Amino acid sequence: MALEHAILVSLLEKPGSGYELARRFERSIGYFWTATHQQIYRVLKRMEADGRLDVREVPQQGRPDKKEYSVSAYGLTALGEWLHEPIQPESVRHELAVKLRGAAFDDPRALIGEVERHQRMHRDQLDHYLAGERRDFAVSDSRTAVSDPLTAGGEPPDAGRELQHAVLRGGIAYERMMIAWLDDVLATLRRIGPGR
Amino acid sequence: MALEHAILVSLLEKPGSGYELARRFERSIGYFWTATHQQIYRVLKRMEADGRLDVREVPQQGRPDKKEYSVSAYGLTALGEWLHEPIQPESVRHELAVKLRGAAFDDPRALIGEVERHQRMHRDQLDHYLAGERRDFAVSDSRTAVSDPLTAGGEPPDAGRELQHAVLRGGIAYERMMIAWLDDVLATLRRIGPGR
DNA sequence: CTTGCCTATGCAACAAGTTGCATAGCAGGA
């Protein structure tokens, strides 16, 4: 179950409560793994029982107390083992593609609005990623490794930062690909007739 | 549940048995939706009970008899309704990205072999898609709509074919994007040091 | 002072997906 490992990674990057994790899963972690708060609370409880996480009650003023989770030594070991296992191929789920092929048995043009809506969502996501990249990785148009303050001046590069950036670049590449493909799909939908 | 709709689409394109569907889900349908035979048999049974599918016992020689499913009128209506509903955003699951960010707390370079393996799988998948495109859509290097035998000569374009091709082009674009991104990831892994 | 919103945690029921196993006919090769 990769959700457990996503939680381990996130808590290693920074300890936090279930609520905070849920919000991270709407932001940076959510770029490559999604989970709702119910799922997170359930898994946190199990991982704590298994000894992979430590908990600490943190009283807060002005808001309810929280349980701050952090990764135990055993949790770190477990993550290390998982990292060395091969990944089995991801299962694909592209609902829009199912609809596209289904549209042949209905009115293909009726899908145009929906495809445009998806394209807008991907454009928004791309803008969001690019803004995050400018903010966190100080890149302009063309990335130049030497201008990166963390790698310049003979400093050892921060592996975590470099890897986070590489993952973000993957998200950016994905959104760009989707936007271009949806342009292609829209052209196709407009070219073909109004179906059966 | 989109598996039901993927099955409706597949059976509309061509009726078949659960076994045949399972094999299609390893091939063309599998480009955008995956399912195992257990899942398929279970859902077929439910859809038949709901009246969305018709069954026909087909005796065969040299092999066991099969049940051939086809879409009922009600099933076609149900698909049409689904097509007009908006899709909720896909949930993302990129296990490799989780590992990449986790690698910062282990040895990043240990992931190189795994990333290379994934890149090979994506190259194989791309080759497979391109071969399918050449076979089924008779394209060479640059697609030219006028040279398409089905659209040439004033013939009305086959919407199903056009849409299948558009979906396939999406798969091709995805694999090309992944191959390029994994090159980027490999360069990053090789650049950064051997971790903690 | 009531209403809505944010933080914070959680249960229960259900739907979907995975894993392991079982059955059975037939074909072809060792």
Place this chain on the structure above:
DNA sequence: TCCTGCTATGCAACTTGTTGCATAGGCAAG
């Protein structure tokens, strides 16, 4: 004849993921 492999269908148990709801304190606006 036995073993392997392909076609063909299915059950049972389990894990994951989703949806709806419940609770509770504090803050700010109206």
